[in-house]
Amino acid sequence: MKEIQIFSLLCITGAALLSDLREGIIPNAVVTVGLLWGLSYQGMTKGAAGILVYLGGALLPILLFGGFYYFRMIGAGDIKLMCTIGGFLGPSACFACISATIFIGGVISAGIMLRSHSFLCRLFCFAEYIRTYSKEMEWKPYLDDTPQDARFCFSIAVFLGTLCYIGGLI
DSSP states (O other), rough: OHHHHHHHHHHHHHHHHHHHHHHSOOOOHHHHHHHHHHHHHHHHHHHHHHHHHHHHHHHHHHHHHHHHHHHTTTTTHHHHHHHHHHHHHHHHEEEEEEEHOOOOOOOHHHHHHHTTTTTHHHHHHHHHHHHHHHHOOOOGGGGGSSSSGGGOOOOHHHHHHHHHHHOOOO
């Protein structure tokens, strides 16, 4: 059954990544299929207890990334994709996969900032965003003032983090 889990995760994260790179969005259809597929997988492998494992894993990314989404530091599609992964893996493996994803995303971000010589600028922008929000308490999307070349598809990090989990690197 582990092979089904691995194949499923590769198909779902791969389809999401390709769509995100091509279209700039992760389609809800991919996420919906993934969520239903994950629920079916957990139900088949663990019975009724699998539903609780599924729910724990699927809800964990919302708890961990909800604040980042609120400030538009991460897209809803990325969180929904991680919820799909969490449904397949359960909470503890999902946490490990998310940890790898965050690390990889940080490395990619650092690479982008080094390439564009914008590390200090991004640091000052983030500090200014925090200062402004703390002072005015007015919601404003974080990425509004971020140049397009300073952004990247986080689904790349999600896909690579999933590969790290599958490959046993975490």
